[in-house]
Amino acid sequence: MFTFEELVELIRLVSETRIGGIEVEKDGMRVHIVGPPAAPQYERTGTPLLPPQLAAAGQFVGNPIALPAGGAAPAPPAAQAGQGEEEGLSFVNSPIVGTFYQAPSPDADPYVKVGDVVSKGQVLCIVEAMKLMNEIEADTSGTIVRRYPENAQPVEFGERLFAIRP
Amino acid sequence: MISKVLIANRGEIALRIIAACREAGLATVAVHSEADRESLHVRMADESVCIGPAYANASYLNVTAVIAAAEITGADAIHPGYGFLAENAHFAEIVEECGLTWIGPPPEAIRAMGDKANARRTVTERGVPVLPGSSEPVTSRDEAVTIAEEIGFPVILKASAGGGGKGMRVARDPRELRHVFDTARNEAEKAFGVGDVYLEKYLTAPRHIEVQVMADTHGKVVALGERECSIQRRHQKLIEEAPSPAVDAELREKMCEAAVAAAAAVGYVSAGTVEFLYNDGEFYFMEMNTRIQVEHPVTEEVTGMDLLMEQLRIAGGLALSIRKRPKMMGHAFEFRINAEDPVTFAPSPGTITELAFPVGPGVRVDTHIYRGYVVPPYYDSLIAKLVVRGPSRKEAIARARGALGMFLIGGVRTSIPLHLRIVDDPDFAAGRLSTAFMDRYAGRE
Numbered sequence: 001m002f003t004f005e006e007l008v009e010l011i012r013l014v015s016e017t018r019i020g021g022i023e024v025e026k027d028g029m030r031v032h033i034v035g036p037p038a039a040p041q042y043e044r045t046g047t048p049l050l051p052p053q054l055a056a057a058g059q060f061v062g063n064p065i066a067l068p069a070g071g072a073a074p075a076p077p078a079a080q081a082g083q084g085e086e087e088g089l090s091f092v093n094s095p096i097v098g099t100f101y102q103a104p105s106p107d108a109d110p111y112v113k114v115g116d117v118v119s120k121g122q123v124l125c126i127v128e129a130m131k132l133m134n135e136i137e138a139d140t141s142g143t144i145v146r147r148y149p150e151n152a153q154p155v156e157f158g159e160r161l162f163a164i165r166p
Numbered sequence: 167m168i169s170k171v172l173i174a175n176r177g178e179i180a181l182r183i184i185a186a187c188r189e190a191g192l193a194t195v196a197v198h199s200e201a202d203r204e205s206l207h208v209r210m211a212d213e214s215v216c217i218g219p220a221y222a223n224a225s226y227l228n229v230t231a232v233i234a235a236a237e238i239t240g241a242d243a244i245h246p247g248y249g250f251l252a253e254n255a256h257f258a259e260i261v262e263e264c265g266l267t268w269i270g271p272p273p274e275a276i277r278a279m280g281d282k283a284n285a286r287r288t289v290t291e292r293g294v295p296v297l298p299g300s301s302e303p304v305t306s307r308d309e310a311v312t313i314a315e316e317i318g319f320p321v322i323l324k325a326s327a328g329g330g331g332k333g334m335r336v337a338r339d340p341r342e343l344r345h346v347f348d349t350a351r352n353e354a355e356k357a358f359g360v361g362d363v364y365l366e367k368y369l370t371a372p373r374h375i376e377v378q379v380m381a382d383t384h385g386k387v388v389a390l391g392e393r394e395c396s397i398q399r400r401h402q403k404l405i406e407e408a409p410s411p412a413v414d415a416e417l418r419e420k421m422c423e424a425a426v427a428a429a430a431a432v433g434y435v436s437a438g439t440v441e442f443l444y445n446d447g448e449f450y451f452m453e454m455n456t457r458i459q460v461e462h463p464v465t466e467e468v469t470g471m472d473l474l475m476e477q478l479r480i481a482g483g484l485a486l487s488i489r490k491r492p493k494m495m496g497h498a499f500e501f502r503i504n505a506e507d508p509v510t511f512a513p514s515p516g517t518i519t520e521l522a523f524p525v526g527p528g529v530r531v532d533t534h535i536y537r538g539y540v541v542p543p544y545y546d547s548l549i550a551k552l553v554v555r556g557p558s559r560k561e562a563i564a565r566a567r568g569a570l571g572m573f574l575i576g577g578v579r580t581s582i583p584l585h586l587r588i589v590d591d592p593d594f595a596a597g598r599l600s601t602a603f604m605d606r607y608a609g610r611e
Contacts, residue, residue, distance in 0.1 A: 097231050157218045
């Protein structure tokens with residue numbers, strides 16, 4: 001038989017390691033503990049909800065299109081997004097497919113540069129689709145640590161635009 | 167001429183279009199939702215663009231996103247496939263305004279046939295038979311009853327702007343007609359923004375027979391013969407075949423002539439289908455589908471034509487590859503394999519764990535599934551089309567029975583068991599078909 005303390009310990013183990021579950025047997029008593037949902041819902045930005053083992057393996061964090069796939073996934077090169085470097089970052093992803101512009105007009109200054117401190121709601125760039133200029137705002141306050149697309153580069157729906165350290 | 171085609175669709179038809187483009191030497195762009203990242207059309211196209219989340223309204227139905235994808239990839243033509251934006255005249259107009267080639271009929275033709283009451287009037291003027299009914303929208307209950315008594319009950323009320331069974335109501339007597347009149351108008355208003363309804367004689371067990379047409383930009387319209395699609399449930403076709411067991415050479419001539427007249431009446435271009443109801447030796451225009459259809463392979467199999475290739479030729483400004491109606495050779499069936507329960511018809515999304523395709527002469531499978539593919543719950547349940555051709559109808563049925571039995575799909579429930587029962591149905595074997603055929607299978611077991 002398992003003692004109460006042993007059961008609590010098992011539950012804590014499953015919950016802390018975020019493994020899918022555990023099944024143990026002792027003196028003819030079998031206990032099956034199921035962990036937290038295995039497939040966490042990715043938030044567009046904010047705290048990553050991926051299991052630590054996936055995040056550590058260099059998978060994308062906090063990106064709603066985090067599944068690596070045939071050519072289309074906007075995977076940042078490993079050198080730019082090394083292990084652990086992305087921890088705590090918040091990502092601004094493109095809400096539409098279109099063309100990325102860093103400034104309101106070709107001869108104007110960029111809305112933001114890497115290193116700038118931005119506040120929530122501040123315009124970061126434009127994504128143009130069918131001649132409509134869609135201003136993309138920061139959904140969190142912090143420092144811009146990275147800009148992903150080049151100016152005038154096409155971006156897909158869900159593609160990363162900026163990384164912000166809150 | 168066109169050089170790079172964006173396919174504004176998913177699933178088997180997206181792959182079918184890619185196959186035609188490859189053969190024609192055209193580059194391809196796939197667009198996809200987040201849910202379709204692992205889809206074959208994404209892998210098989212030369213380029214791909216994610217255009218939105220799983221929900222079709224924000225991705226495959228998102229006009230701005232599709233056009234933006236064409237802009238950033240430099241595509242110069244758009245093929246809409248079927249469903250989604252295929253019969254959206256507004257989208258077709260935008261495509262053309264953006265200087266892109268629309269691989270489909272002119273927007274005006276889509277619009278003219280999309281308004282069902284208008285389509286009815288237009289084809290009537292060209293001598294195409296329609297069911298007895300009202301030539302204009304019916305505005306009051308009294309007017310509806312007067313017309314219904316003239317043409318005889320039962321009657322059906324249909325939304326002018328309609329389609330997909332919405333706003334359709336059958337009435338068997340004046341009392342029922344008065345009762346359903348407002349419901350039909352309200353439903354039409356809600357579904358299409360226009361409350362106009364018109365009234366037609368209702369046939370209880372007609373055959374659904376349609377004619378494939380193809381028209382080029384040089385004014386040539388050709389009919390490619392008929393398909394019978396009577397085996398349906400809830401207005402969804404399950405099995406299609408060509409030729410129809412009910413159509414002889416004389417009737418075929420008349421129906422094809424009517425279909426060409428209907429298409430010509432709206433200045434049609436590209437592939438289209440004129441749908442008729444057939445009852446007691448008479449046929450009546452029902453509507454025209456202004457797109458390539460799911461069941462187009464049936465016609466391809468008996469005529470030897472490649473309808474997608476023909477669409478590409480026409481979009482490139484070339485003339486049709488044929489001058490007159492091709493002869494139908496042999497007999498072909500299409501069985502729609504849906505990821506759904508074969509008895510309850512409840513959708514059955516999930517992972518394909520096992521997959522084996524039938525083989526042999528005259529067997530064709532149009533599909534986008536593969537082992538490990540996850541059938542998403544967001545879209546149509548069609549996962550494959552089994553198309554079988556034989557020298558005669560009887561031989562084609564025997565071949566279909568064998569092929570259905572060799573088609574293994576594990577992990578999701580499919581309509582294959584239902585098809586296996588239908589091919590053994592004596593009425594099916596005898597070609598005794600009607601749109602009421604599936605009633606006997608509803609709720610069985």
